[in-house]
Amino acid sequence: MMDPASGGDGGGEGGGLSWALSAWSLGVSRRYQHLLDKATPxxxxxxxxxxxxALAYAIRVLIAQGFYVVxxxxxxxxxNLLIGFLSPQVDPEIQALVDDGAGPSLPTRSSDEFRPFVRRLPEFKFWxxxxxxxxxxxxxxxxxxFDVPVFWPILLFYWLVLFTVTMKRQILHMIKYKYVPFTFGKQRYTSKKPASSDDAGLSSN
Structure with a gap:
């Protein structure tokens, strides 16, 4: 007969191994996230x-002469990621339908309050x-x-057509709602400082 104590020891060893694997997985996950955080800036x-x-992948495909479906x-x-990167977080068209134009919108004139462009897909997540x-x-x-035989020029042509149609629609959306999917920093407006009497005295000396 099997000794109950041995069964208990086996269960304990299995539980200890499971705990060790879980701890190791958590440590690797934290280390990986730490490296991602350091790479962000x-x-x-x-x-x-x-x-x-991307260049290494292109060379690999050229050498293999296949994997065109991949x-x-x-x-x-x-x-699809590029469209999310170029799109605002809140679609102006949907926002206009929700609050009838009374809610916040992207600035369209230089006199409007500056609002940085907030992407639907942030740059780091895009990358x-x-x-x-x-x-x-x-x-x-x-x-x-995964090396499915296919006539690759057809796939290339179809992708170019899809890219052209999609980007044309995205550019028309930008023109319609007057936004640019790139922010180059907050705009600053400076005015000439009037010369004081002390400045005038210094300049005369």
Missing amino acids: YVLRRWVWLAAL TYALGIYVL YSITKAFCVAFVLTFFSV
Whole structure:
């Protein structure tokens, strides 16, 4: 017969192993989030690293001469992210329907109060999502099951048409509601300071 004590010890060891794995997973998650937080202010370096990753993926696809369906899916995903990056957090059209134009809106004149452009998809999440997508697509190129035979010029043509139509609609939306999806810092208006009597005396000396 099996000793009950041995069964208890096995359960204890299993529980200890589960706790150790959970603690290790939590530690890795915290370390990973810490690295992401440290990388947040380095915008240029992050995008240069992403460009290098995209170049490596392109070289991999050219060498393999395949995985065009994976590349097409990657292009569609990046296009969706780009639309979110260029769109305001609150659609002016929907906001106008909700409060009949009485609510806050994007400034359209220089005399309006300055409001920075708030994106639906922030820059860091935009970069992070594209980076993850390229990493996943790069890994998929090592599995032949994803190398579906297809005439790639058709996919390229369809993606270009979809990109043109989508960006045209987005640009027309920008023109209609007079917003620019880029903020270059708060506008500052300075006026000439009137010369005081002390300044006049100093200048005369």
